[in-house]
Amino acid sequence: MQSSNVFVNEGGDDDCENLKSLLDYSRGIFIANSMEVMLKLDIFGRVGKTLDASRSVESLAAEVNVDADALYRVMRALSKDGMFRELSPRVFSNSPRSIYLARDKTLHSYFLMRGREPSFWDHLEKNPDTMNLFADSMSSLTSLTIHKIIGLADFSKFKIVTDLGGSKGVLLKEILKVNKNIEKGINFDMVAIIEKNKHVNSIESGEQLDSRYVEVGGSFFESVPESDCYVLKSILHDWSEDKCIEILKTASKSLRQDGRIYIIDYIIDDQDSAHEKLASNFIAWLDVNMLQLFGGRERNLKEWHDLVDKAGFQIESIKRSQSFMTQPLIILTKKT
Numbered sequence: 047m048q049s050s051n052v053f054v055n056e057g058g059d060d061d062c063e064n065l066k067s068l069l070d071y072s073r074g075i076f077i078a079n080s081m082e083v084m085l086k087l088d089i090f091g092r093v094g095k096t097l098d099a100s101r102s103v104e105s106l107a108a109e110v111n112v113d114a115d116a117l118y119r120v121m122r123a124l125s126k127d128g129m130f131r132e133l134s135p136r137v138f139s140n141s142p143r144s145i146y147l148a149r150d151k152t153l154h155s156y157f158l159m160r161g162r163e164p165s166f167w168d169h170l171e172k173n174p175d176t177m178n179l180f181a182d183s184m185s186s187l188t189s190l191t192i193h194k195i196i197g198l199a200d201f202s203k204f205k206i207v208t209d210l211g212g213s214k215g216v217l218l219k220e221i222l223k224v225n226k227n228i229e230k231g232i233n234f235d236m237v238a239i240i241e242k243n244k245h246v247n248s249i250e251s252g253e254q255l256d257s258r259y260v261e262v263g264g265s266f267f268e269s270v271p272e273s274d275c276y277v278l279k280s281i282l283h284d285w286s287e288d289k290c291i292e293i294l295k296t297a298s299k300s301l302r303q304d305g306r307i308y309i310i311d312y313i314i315d316d317q318d319s320a321h322e323k324l325a326s327n328f329i330a331w332l333d334v335n336m337l338q339l340f341g342g343r344e345r346n347l348k349e350w351h352d353l354v355d356k357a358g359f360q361i362e363s364i365k366r367s368q369s370f371m372t373q374p375l376i377i378l379t380k381k382t
């Protein structure tokens with residue numbers, strides 16, 4: 047893909063900061079939902095009305111009867127914006143900013159009015175236009191980082207590569223362009239998405255489709271086409287641990303000998319990231335996005351190791367880009 051966007055060549059820290067600030071504008075709804083939950087549960091007040099008062103997430107969660115992990119993830123993201131302070135792991139105090147909400151309820155109704163209960167998948171199912179917009183939004187984010195991802199990934203040993211949840215096929219088409227050794231590239235997604243892709247491909251005569259490019263509809267919870275390599279980009283962070291294990295086990299059944307799984311997803315609080323500070327704020331909010339929309343999560347390195355281990359895989363290597371937005375490539379092989 048010839049990229050015309052101005053961010054692709056981001057390299058300097060200025061570009062990173064600008065791109066990060068731009069993306070911050072898209073997370074308003076998640077911040078509003080998080081503030082609504084914090085206020086409904088009176089978390090600011092419960093943490094304490096003085097700056098030196100602190101509470102552990104576990105004691106707060108037990109007191110208000112909510113899941114401690116979910117509460118931690120929301121407080122972690124808010125604290126990256128200075129709304130709480132995480133004094134030690136999972137122990138928070140109010141910050142000079144949040145103490146106001148602990149002491150004074152004047153503004154509570156203002157924040158409560160802005161939250162809402164989202165049901166994203168229901169909404170998508172009932173609104174095909176929004177479904178298309180979602181696919182477009184995913185493809186646009188992918189196109190920002192596509193060259194960096196391809197630069198990280200070696201496809202030279204594979205004959206069949208399948209992009210699981212490949213949406214509009216943006217990434218796979220580019221992989222095929224760069225890797226002439228691949229004999230077949232399969233873009234696999236839900237039937238509704240694939241039908242739409244086929245329709246668009248048939249009317250957009252301007253785009254000459256590579257004859258090696260194939261579209262297959264189905265569910266990665268049921269079965270997937272046999273392949274040497276499965277690409278899972280921005281897929282596993284949508285799902286809970288149990289669902290991720292199901293997806294990986296489905297892939298495992300059809301993975302050819304010496305095959306690999308290429309996970310392209312963030313690693314939260316990754317000490318080896320070139321932009322750990324910038325990225326960790328960005329990823330903590332993405333984590334809240336995943337929690338609120340899908341019941342998914344961003345995972346740290348240990349969580350990735352544990353997850354793939356339970357599905358019968360091991361991490362062979364991790365390749366990181368210098369760009370904060372480009373997810374690392376996590377390469378899996380079957381456990382021996």
Ligand SMILES: C[S@@+](CC[C@H](N)C(=O)[O-])C[C@H]1O[C@@H](n2cnc3c(N)ncnc32)[C@H](O)[C@@H]1O
Nearest residue numbers: 184185188211212213235236264265266279280
């Ligand atoms: C977050 S998007 C990622 C799209 C693409 N990989 C990217 O990075 O731009 C998740 C994709 O998973 C697809 N998906 C969701 N459930 C699926 C299922 N059960 N089987 C196959 N694909 C599914 C969605 O249609 C969507 O295209």
